[in-house]
Amino acid sequence: MRKTKGLRALFTMVGSVIGAGFVSGRELLQFFGYFRISTVYYAGLLFFFFFLLCVRLGRIYGGFEGALKGIFGRFSKTVKAVILFGSFVSCAGMLSGLNSLLPQAKPFLTLAFLVFACFVAEKGVGGIGTVNLVVMPVVLVSVVVLIFSFGGLSPSEPPRASFGSVLSVYLYVSMNTFLSMPVLCDLGAELKDSAASRCCLISALIIALSVGLILSAVCSDKTSFSFDLPLSYVLGGVTFFPIIAGGGILTSLLSAFYPLYHLAGRKFGTAGKWVLFVVTECCSFIGFKNIVATVYPALGIFGMTMTAICAVVYLGKSGLKRQISAALPIGKIREKRLKSDRKTR
Numbered sequence: 001m002r003k004t005k006g007l008r009a010l011f012t013m014v015g016s017v018i019g020a021g022f023v024s025g026r027e028l029l030q031f032f033g034y035f036r037i038s039t040v041y042y043a044g045l046l047f048f049f050f051f052l053l054c055v056r057l058g059r060i061y062g063g064f065e066g067a068l069k070g071i072f073g074r075f076s077k078t079v080k081a082v083i084l085f086g087s088f089v090s091c092a093g094m095l096s097g098l099n100s101l102l103p104q105a106k107p108f109l110t111l112a113f114l115v116f117a118c119f120v121a122e123k124g125v126g127g128i129g130t131v132n133l134v135v136m137p138v139v140l141v142s143v144v145v146l147i148f149s150f151g152g153l154s155p156s157e158p159p160r161a162s163f164g165s166v167l168s169v170y171l172y173v174s175m176n177t178f179l180s181m182p183v184l185c186d187l188g189a190e191l192k193d194s195a196a197s198r199c200c201l202i203s204a205l206i207i208a209l210s211v212g213l214i215l216s217a218v219c220s221d222k223t224s225f226s227f228d229l230p231l232s233y234v235l236g237g238v239t240f241f242p243i244i245a246g247g248g249i250l251t252s253l254l255s256a257f258y259p260l261y262h263l264a265g266r267k268f269g270t271a272g273k274w275v276l277f278v279v280t281e282c283c284s285f286i287g288f289k290n291i292v293a294t295v296y297p298a299l300g301i302f303g304m305t306m307t308a309i310c311a312v313v314y315l316g317k318s319g320l321k322r323q324i325s326a327a328l329p330i331g332k333i334r335e336k337r338l339k340s341d342r343k344t345r
Helices: 002-017 020-024 026-032 037-061 064-101 108-123 125-150 163-190 193-218 222-226 230-234 241-283 288-318 320-327 329-344
Strands: none
Touching (some): 002 193, 020 193, 037 064, 037 163, 037 193, 064 108, 064 163, 064 288, 125 193, 163 193, 163 288, 193 230
16 A cells, blocks of 8 residues: 555656646757756756655645645745646646647547546545556656657757756746645655655656657657647657647646645635636637747746745755755765764764
């Protein structure tokens, strides 16, 4: 049971990031520009640190609601409103991406996805984890197989990443962290510290490897840059790609829809849930490329500010450096050496 719980948490973290824009390569091009090993490496490190920060805050404060109140105090309602707005934009982006993948199924497929999201949201974080545990491994393996079967790979591009490129990656990771914060904090309230650290480390590694693979494939044909779904173009519109990308859309949609659904139900009951359903579906008709290009960077800026404040609060409360060091194998080796030195003295 514990292993299953840990795997659910792991793939929930991965699934909260790997959505329509990620799998298609559209949002990766927006924030990374080109395939460079250095920026992929930075992204992996930042995802690990920011995921770890959110789950530890969830552990300390007992979940998302408690973390907001504990960190932001009287401003917690304002911060929560912005986070929920970001979640709503993410929902619209996922559904809009779904319309771009299968325009012939519009709007029936997005309606089906929303109905399923409502059902899973009723089950809470555990329900989201179960769906991610089933869907996310299939998505990841399928993307790898499709790229090596139908696509091509490009080498890392010169020059090395500039400060602007690194800042853009920081913006991207901050945006995803801030959009995933409700789920990450609630996961942190349920997981033990050691299990949470392992999940954060492995999920960050999976995400970084996926970023590198998809960017390398998309950059193998720069004609793809002008398309809403660059990777689909590179793969030659392979039949199975919309299904695989749809799996990524579903997992990200669940993470973004979860806090909105519970807030609507708590504040307005069943009527609130129906209003949320209708408004979200209407916003799915906004162009996917427009959402990624205009709204996502603004959310990233807010995410940068929020994660910085969270880091400062956590640092003052429990020592961020010591906690991260203890979670890594190197930190554990140092701790053992210090203990042995004390004994010999």
